[in-house]
Amino acid sequence: MEPLRTDPVLAEVIDTYGPLSLEPTDDPFVQLVVSIIEQQLSTASANAIRERVFARFEIAPEVLIDVDATELNDLGVSHRKIEYIQDAAQAFMENDFTRDSFEEMTDQEVIEKLTTIHGVGVWTAKMFLMFSLGREDVFPLEDLGIRNGMIKLYGECTRKEMIEVAEQWRPYRSIAALYIWQYYEDTPIKD
Known part of the structure; x- marks a missing residue:
């Protein structure tokens, strides 16, 4: 370095x-959910909400796509972010996104794929590149x-x-x- x-x-x-x-995560969907929860929140608030959500639910597309919005909202997740998480779950299921499928893509390709998901912008995609995929050259x-x-x-x-x-x-x-x-x-x- x-x-x-x-x-x-x-x-x-x-x-x-x-x-x-940077240590890449085993499950890229989990990291995307973390990034969505963290959007526009202080670190402390995001951590508290994340802990509640992770304690209550298995963080997997097939689980979160069907979770009642009221349950997530009661844990502190905004209605808008619930939509984003469920859209991400659907995209992961429909596109069969896996660690291996992302590994084959360039940084720009990952950003382009992820930003087609409602609520996932460039910031979230870059957090995904860094903290899910462990990419070392993202600014x-x-x-x-x-x-x-x-x-x-x-x-x-x-x-x-x-x-x-x-x-x-x-x-x-x-x-x-x-x-x-x-x-x-x-x-x-x-x-």
């Missing part, structure tokens, strides 16, 4: 946190934590400038994102 250390700002963050890595600029973390590390910069900074991290932009998230979560906002 030498490209990450050529950036002196990121190298300092790496020294602070030590090795971080999730759509994520507010990444943008705010980069501003904390590099000062005020535009999205275009953030992309330019991230180019030097290839082919480990996902790993760089892990460090940026960690730094952002651990560093208090200065007045």
Whole structure:
């Protein structure tokens, strides 16, 4: 991961946190459900809802497609996200999506397939690439934590400038994102 250390700002963050890595999940559908639950929520809220849902249901397309919406809503899942989860379940069943089928696709192909699912945008697809498939070269600029973390590390910069900074991290932009998230979560906002 030498490209990450050529950036002196990121190298300092790496020294602070030590090795971080991505571990692909065994079940890509589970990770997609996690990403849907996490959309536009604080980490604490998303974790609480996820724990309740995972404790109550088996997270599998054939199960969640038929779950009564009221049951999920009672666990804190919004009506809109229930639709998204059930649409994802249907897409996984209809397309026979598996870890192996995704492994054969490029990052862009995965994004294109997933974003046909109602409620799955580019952010969710990139989280899927990183945390379900373990892809190491995804730059999730759509994520507010990444943008705010980069501003904390590099000062005020535009999205275009953030992309330019991230180019030097290839082919480990996902790993760089892990460090940026960690730094952002651990560093208090200065007045």
